[in-house]
Amino acid sequence: MKTSLFPQSLIKFGKRYLVLHDTSMRSISFLSSAFRSTIEAGAKVVLKSPATWLVEGLSRNDSRFKEWTENGKLVTSSARSDDKRFGKEGLSDKFGLSQTATVFVKELERQDLQGSMVSIARDSKNEPEAEVLLLESSQAPRPQVADFLQKNGDVELVNLSEASDPFSTLVNLDHPRIEGSKILLEYFSNSNFEDLVKKFFDEGIANAEVCTLFTSKSSKLYRALKGKRMVRIVAASSLVSAPDETPDGEIQIPDKELGLVTSLVTDLFENNKSVALSFVFDSITELIRGERWEQVYSGIKQLIELLSPSTVTAIFLVSKETTEERFLGALRGLFSVQMRLDDTEGQALRVVKAEF
Numbered sequence: 001m002k003t004s005l006f007p008q009s010l011i012k013f014g015k016r017y018l019v020l021h022d023t024s025m026r027s028i029s030f031l032s033s034a035f036r037s038t039i040e041a042g043a044k045v046v047l048k049s050p051a052t053w054l055v056e057g058l059s060r061n062d063s064r065f066k067e068w069t070e071n072g073k074l075v076t077s078s079a080r081s082d083d084k085r086f087g088k089e090g091l092s093d094k095f096g097l098s099q100t101a102t103v104f105v106k107e108l109e110r111q112d113l114q115g116s117m118v119s120i121a122r123d124s125k126n127e128p129e130a131e132v133l134l135l136e137s138s139q140a141p142r143p144q145v146a147d148f149l150q151k152n153g154d155v156e157l158v159n160l161s162e163a164s165d166p167f168s169t170l171v172n173l174d175h176p177r178i179e180g181s182k183i184l185l186e187y188f189s190n191s192n193f194e195d196l197v198k199k200f201f202d203e204g205i206a207n208a209e210v211c212t213l214f215t216s217k218s219s220k221l222y223r224a225l226k227g228k229r230m231v232r233i234v235a236a237s238s239l240v241s242a243p244d245e246t247p248d249g250e251i252q253i254p255d256k257e258l259g260l261v262t263s264l265v266t267d268l269f270e271n272n273k274s275v276a277l278s279f280v281f282d283s284i285t286e287l288i289r290g291e292r293w294e295q296v297y298s299g300i301k302q303l304i305e306l307l308s309p310s311t312v313t314a315i316f317l318v319s320k321e322t323t324e325e326r327f328l329g330a331l332r333g334l335f336s337v338q339m340r341l342d343d344t345e346g347q348a349l350r351v352v353k354a355e356f
Contacts, residue, residue, distance in 0.1 A: 028057035033208035188343035204278035
């Protein structure tokens with residue numbers, strides 16, 4: 001299936017991002033992963049301002065930094081200021097920017113938050129573009145940031161100064177401990193599992209992971225997460241006869257087609273080898289055809305085997321009330337990590353089994 005979902009970059013073209021950062025190693029790692037996936041997708045990254053902390057961090061911690069700069073895949077402000085050495089050729093011709101997708105990166109100051117912004121790449125020739133606006137969190141009063149986002153409705157906020165493990169901390173763990181786990185998460189219909197999944201994806205996003213939800217059009221989770229930034233949705237529907245992609249990047253597939261699900265998962269692996277991946281599988285019986293639970297069980301087992309790399313973290317959601325007890329018992333035998341979201345007051349998330 002050929003769609004803009006694969007190969008995938010953490011940065012979508014046609015989008016603008018405001019990245020709040022604290023110049024920490026986590027911020028550098030996130031941006032490094034974002035730039036790497038962008039460059040591997042065939043684009044270039046152009047730093048429109050010095051951002052010394054970022055350039056130094058990338059040069060020290062990313063082994064491909066030198067290769068990127070030498071090949072013109074990552075153009076720093078120092079290279080841009082030296083345009084004269086290229087003669088009449090100019091920056092765009094020298095690096096082929098007039099012929100390829102480009103991500104423009106600029107560091108903002110507090111005063112830049114006032115009013116609406118003009119596109120950084122206003123002189124483009126209709127090539128695919130994205131903009132990343134960097135702002136140190138200490139320079140970002142929350143009311144001013146909120147006002148800026150309201151005036152610039154096309155800008156998405158990525159806050160790297162917030163906690164990076166909102167899901168893991170619910171069970172007194174941290175992200176490195178959770179990463180790579182394949183988790184069976186049992187829930188009750190009256191529990192707020194949607195908020196739990198949002199926290200799981202927020203954690204993945206904060207750690208520069210490619211996040212994908214497999215669900216169905218009729219799911220509560222689909223309605224809750226539709227439109228969530230930096231989460232790709234693959235939605236199964238009985239009204240769809242062939243795979244399709246909507247203008248907002250959602251992938252629609254026929255229901256109960258395990259082959260399509262495994263094909264999309266495989267494509268994600270192949271086209272995002274340099275970054276970690278986070279998956280949530282919801283509405284399992286809508287994704288896998290099976291007259292008997294044993295057939296659905298076999299499909300889930302196949303998916304778990306496909307998800308075996310340590311760079312993949314995945315949650316499989318099952319309802320305790322609607323899942324046959326024999327099926328649920330068999331599923332528990334497949335997962336080394338099992339969690340349960342209680343329906344009691346407070347709806348605590350508990351680890352029932354853990355073999356990290």
